[in-house]
Amino acid sequence: MSTNVAPRDTLDLAPPAVAQGWFASAKNRTLLIGGVALLTLVFLFGGDNWLLILNVTMIAAIATLGLNVLSGYAGQISLGITFFMGIGAYTAAWLGGSPPVFPGDPVGLNLTFLIWLPAAGILAALAGALIGPTALRLRGFYLAIVTLALVFIGLYLFKNARGLTGGPQGRTFPAPGFGDFSFANPTPVFGITLTTNQWYFLLFVVVLGLAALFVHNLIHSRAGRAFEAVRDNEVGAALIGVNRFHAKMGAFIVSSFLAGIAGALWAAYPGGYAEPNTWNLTLAIQFVAAMLVGGVASVWGSILGAAFVFALPLALDTFAIIPVSASTTGLTSGDLSAIFYGLLIIVFLIFEPGGVIGLARRGQTWFQRLEEQRKGGEAAAGTAPTEAGL
Amino acid sequence: MAYFLQLVFAGLAQGCIYALVALGFTIIYKASGVINFAQGEFLLVGAFLASVGTFEWQLNFFVAVAIALLATILLGIAFERFALRRMIGRPVFSIIMVTIGLDILLRTGVVMTGRSNERSPATPYSIASGINYGGVHFGANQLWTIVVTLLICGALYVFFRYTRYGLAMRATALDQEAALALGITVQGVYALAWGIAAAVATIAGIFLAINVTTFDSTLGGIALFAFPAIILGGLDSIPGAVVGGIIIGLIQLLTQGYESHFPSILGTGFDTITPYLIMLIVLLVRPYGLFGTRKVERV
Numbered sequence: 001m002s003t004n005v006a007p008r009d010t011l012d013l014a015p016p017a018v019a020q021g022w023f024a025s026a027k028n029r030t031l032l033i034g035g036v037a038l039l040t041l042v043f044l045f046g047g048d049n050w051l052l053i054l055n056v057t058m059i060a061a062i063a064t065l066g067l068n069v070l071s072g073y074a075g076q077i078s079l080g081i082t083f084f085m086g087i088g089a090y091t092a093a094w095l096g097g098s099p100p101v102f103p104g105d106p107v108g109l110n111l112t113f114l115i116w117l118p119a120a121g122i123l124a125a126l127a128g129a130l131i132g133p134t135a136l137r138l139r140g141f142y143l144a145i146v147t148l149a150l151v152f153i154g155l156y157l158f159k160n161a162r163g164l165t166g167g168p169q170g171r172t173f174p175a176p177g178f179g180d181f182s183f184a185n186p187t188p189v190f191g192i193t194l195t196t197n198q199w200y201f202l203l204f205v206v207v208l209g210l211a212a213l214f215v216h217n218l219i220h221s222r223a224g225r226a227f228e229a230v231r232d233n234e235v236g237a238a239l240i241g242v243n244r245f246h247a248k249m250g251a252f253i254v255s256s257f258l259a260g261i262a263g264a265l266w267a268a269y270p271g272g273y274a275e276p277n278t279w280n281l282t283l284a285i286q287f288v289a290a291m292l293v294g295g296v297a298s299v300w301g302s303i304l305g306a307a308f309v310f311a312l313p314l315a316l317d318t319f320a321i322i323p324v325s326a327s328t329t330g331l332t333s334g335d336l337s338a339i340f341y342g343l344l345i346i347v348f349l350i351f352e353p354g355g356v357i358g359l360a361r362r363g364q365t366w367f368q369r370l371e372e373q374r375k376g377g378e379a380a381a382g383t384a385p386t387e388a389g390l
Numbered sequence: 391m392a393y394f395l396q397l398v399f400a401g402l403a404q405g406c407i408y409a410l411v412a413l414g415f416t417i418i419y420k421a422s423g424v425i426n427f428a429q430g431e432f433l434l435v436g437a438f439l440a441s442v443g444t445f446e447w448q449l450n451f452f453v454a455v456a457i458a459l460l461a462t463i464l465l466g467i468a469f470e471r472f473a474l475r476r477m478i479g480r481p482v483f484s485i486i487m488v489t490i491g492l493d494i495l496l497r498t499g500v501v502m503t504g505r506s507n508e509r510s511p512a513t514p515y516s517i518a519s520g521i522n523y524g525g526v527h528f529g530a531n532q533l534w535t536i537v538v539t540l541l542i543c544g545a546l547y548v549f550f551r552y553t554r555y556g557l558a559m560r561a562t563a564l565d566q567e568a569a570l571a572l573g574i575t576v577q578g579v580y581a582l583a584w585g586i587a588a589a590v591a592t593i594a595g596i597f598l599a600i601n602v603t604t605f606d607s608t609l610g611g612i613a614l615f616a617f618p619a620i621i622l623g624g625l626d627s628i629p630g631a632v633v634g635g636i637i638i639g640l641i642q643l644l645t646q647g648y649e650s651h652f653p654s655i656l657g658t659g660f661d662t663i664t665p666y667l668i669m670l671i672v673l674l675v676r677p678y679g680l681f682g683t684r685k686v687e688r689v
Contacts, residue, residue: 077483138673140482141425141625145617146673149666152614160657281614285490292487335498342494349488350476 043201049318051197052270053311058204059265061306062211064290065299066258071288072297073219074251075231076136080147081259081287083154086279087127088120088260089173089267090164095119096174106171107163113176117207117264124260125253132252136245151281158276170275173267176203184272200269207265208303211258216299218254227251228297286310289341293348295357304356308344313337392525397647398640403532403601405639406539410594411616412623412631413546414587420563420626421583424474427489429591430613431496436462436592437511437599437609438500444512446505451514459592465496466588467581475580497607506607511599535597542590543632550628555582563626615642618669624682633680638665 042050067081096116097108135146158165165171175184183199194202218224226247229237238244267274286309294305316333352358411429418426436458443454469492477485500506511517513531520529550556561569562579570576591613598612599605619638623630646661678684 071483075481075483077486134670134674138677141486142621142673142677144425144483144486145621146670148614148617149663149669152666153663156657156659156663159659285494288487288490289494335501338494338498339502342491342498345491345494346473346488349480349484349491350473353480353484 039205043198048195048197051195051201053314053318055197055200055204055269056314057303057307057311058201058208059262059269060287060290060310061303062208062265063259063262063287064294064302064306065211065215066255066262067287068291068297068299068302069215069218069227069258070251070255072291072302073224073231074227074248076248076251077140077144078147078255079144079281079284079288080150080154081255082263082279082281082284083147083150084124084128084256084259085263085266085283086154086158086276087256088124088263089274089279090158090161091123091260092116092120092264092267093171093173094164097172098174106166108174110174112178113174114178116174117176117261120264121257121261124263125257127260128253128256129249132249136248136252148281151279151284154279155276158279165276168276170273170278173264173272173274175268175272176200197270204265204269207261211261212299212303215254215258219297219299223247223250286341289345291355293341293344293355295355296353298355298357301355301357308356309337309341312340393647395524395526397643399526399528400532400647401640401643402636403529403535403639404643405636406535407594407598407601407612407635408616408619408639409539409632409635410542410590410597411613412619412635413542413628414591414594415616415620416623416626416628416631417559417583417590418587419620420628421559422470422474422580424485424489426587427486428469428493428496429587429616430610431493431500432462432466432588432591432610433595433598433613434500434605434607434610435465435496435595436588437595437605438506438509440512440592440596441509441599441605442505445510451512454512455592455596458596459589462588462592463585466584470580470584471577475577493610497610501607508604508606509599510604511602512596513600517600517603531597531600535601538593538597539632542593546586546628559583615665618665618672620679621669622672622679624679626683627679627681630679630681638668641665641668 039054042054046054063081063085066084067078070076070078092113094107095109095111096113097106097110099108099110100106131150135143135150138146159168175182177183181187181189183203184196186194186196186199219227226237226242227250229240229242230244230247234244237247263279267278290305290309291302292305293308294303295301313333313336316336348355352362354361411433414429414432415426418424439458439461440451440454443449443457444451447454449457473488473492474485477488515530515534517531518529520527520531520533522528548556550560558569558574559579559582561572561574562576566576569579595609599609602609615638616635619634620631621634622637623632623634642661642664645664649656649658649660672679
């Protein structure tokens with residue numbers, strides 16, 4: 001009967017794993033081709049407004065993916081992802097920023113982004129490796145508070161390390177580029193002229209694609225299964241030979257790496273300017289919200305959730321969906337979307353802890369069951385006359 | 391010396407506010423094992439309603455405070471009944487996130503009224519009034535904060551020690567199943583805990599708002615400093631919450647007062663992280679805090 005229906009996991013944070021051979025299904029292939037076609041259309045004809053929204057969403061999705069590795073797959077709470085994003089961003093600024101012109105300008109070595117982007121991830125991962133052994137001794141509420149403290153300690157450090165971060169006023173961040181070519185000010189390449197946002201779009205598609213593929217493969221590896229084992233039952237995981245500390249540390253480091261990459265891009269795009277206060281608790285909570293709304297322990301869920309939490313306010317702003325008069329009452333698109341995701345966090349956690357992806361899976365199972373029932377009915381109807389004939 | 395005493399006095403008052411917030415955390419945690427990240431927004435909603443009551447509805451200060459208390463208590467009980475009750479048995483992460491969801495909703499809700507910018511707090515006395523003695527200014531609000539905190543602590547002590555509801559709450563905190571078996575309405579205990587926490591937070595919010603002279607929707611952020619307080623005092627200890635709150639307040643204000651003497655070492659804003667640094671040290675050295683039970687969630 002239901003051979004390819006994965007049984008719904010009863011554990012709260014554990015929706016069923018993605019079925020193997022995703023591309024084998026004709027429906028999924030159609031979905032993929034449709035998605036690619038839609039993205040290509042937006043890329044070609046969407047204009048700066050849509051591209052900006054998509055680009056910001058893609059950066060946010062990278063960070064959400066990182067958070068999902070730690071919190072979704074390995075089950076360790078983190079409210080501190082912006083700390084690692086900040087580390088990544090300032091690594092990028094240090095390595096890739098323009099050299100100081102006047103004394104007192106923040107430092108910069110003017111290296112290519114092929115160096116500073118991976119370095120942003122690596123340094124953030126190193127920070128994770130340093131903090132992990134202390135933080136991961138704690139669980140649950142204690143871990144939540146410690147990662148929250150990390151955000152505030154980070155803000156203090158970023159504000160005071162003036163030579164690197166420019167102090168409370170902030171500093172400029174490097175734009176990606178190759179040699180003379182810069183994404184912030186693109187020149188035609190091989191006679192093709194693309195706008196800044198289009199170039200960034202291509203870059204972010206590649207980086208997000210790599211990140212998603214990496215996380216997907218990691219989760220379906222031995223290490224990923226160890227993460228999920230530790231999340232579902234620590235003692236059980238230890239009993240079957242999983243090194244809990246290694247699993248947690250692995251998740252923490254991978255998560256910090258992705259956060260660092262996302263941080264470097266977040267600071268570089270769109271303005272290439274950020275204050276230390278960018279890396280605050282509210283942003284960190286937005287990423288947690290994105291993960292919860294999209295889908296805990298799901299790659300697609302991370303992307304969907306980021307779209308919901310980060311694209312919605314931008315779309316509301318860009319297309320002036322809120323009436324103009326509302327600005328006098330202080331209602332901003334940020335507030336409106338905060339109400340939405342605040343409400344959605346509560347509703348999803350209570351009724352569908354799997355997020356949007358969980359909802360989609362539930363819908364899929366429901367349809368399959370419906371189809372089976374229909375088939376069963378037809379079969380029964382088909383056999384009935386013969387029985388009567390006999 | 392007068393400067394030092396002034397800082398100690400201000401630190402005590404600030405610590406009393408942290409103590410009130412921390413009390414709310416601890417009471418809810420003891421009753422139901424939930425940490426309420428939305429506690430800070432109860433401060434905001436309370437202070438906001440009291441301010442709207444006095445200035446826009448032209449009510450007497452105490453009537454406005456009563457309305458604010460009633461509203462936050464109902465809010466707390468409703469949230470516990472309709473959201474958290476369904477989360478029993480879920481992972482800590484989910485429970486924390488539901489309360490963060492409430493936090494976002496409450497704060498944004500206040501912002502969306504469009505009246506949250508630069509609000510004057512409701513106050514029965516002049517903000518600047520106070521007594522000068524020995525070169526130290528004892529602000530009226532700070533004095534009242536300390537007095538009211540002491541009164542609340544006394545009232546809570548009597549409540550937990552001598553009333554049947556207090557006994558029911560203590561029994562539930564010790565062993566929920568045994569309490570149920572003895573006929574204690576655990577749901578009632580939950581509601582009571584949320585009601586007390588919300589009321590205490592509202593009072594803290596009103597004092598805090600007067601203390602900062604004008605407030606906006608970020609007022610509730612101060613409650614985050616009560617986390618170090620409860621860790622220092624011990625997560626499941628009510629006296630610990632009060633002591634922890636006062637110690638954190640004292641240390642923070644002293645750091646704030648003296649950090650300008652060491653700008654090259656400490657930088658600016660060191661006082662915003664001292665509570666967290668203390669908390670990290672406590673977690674490493676004595677994770678159960680000063681008065682907590684020797685049991686902590688770790689591997």
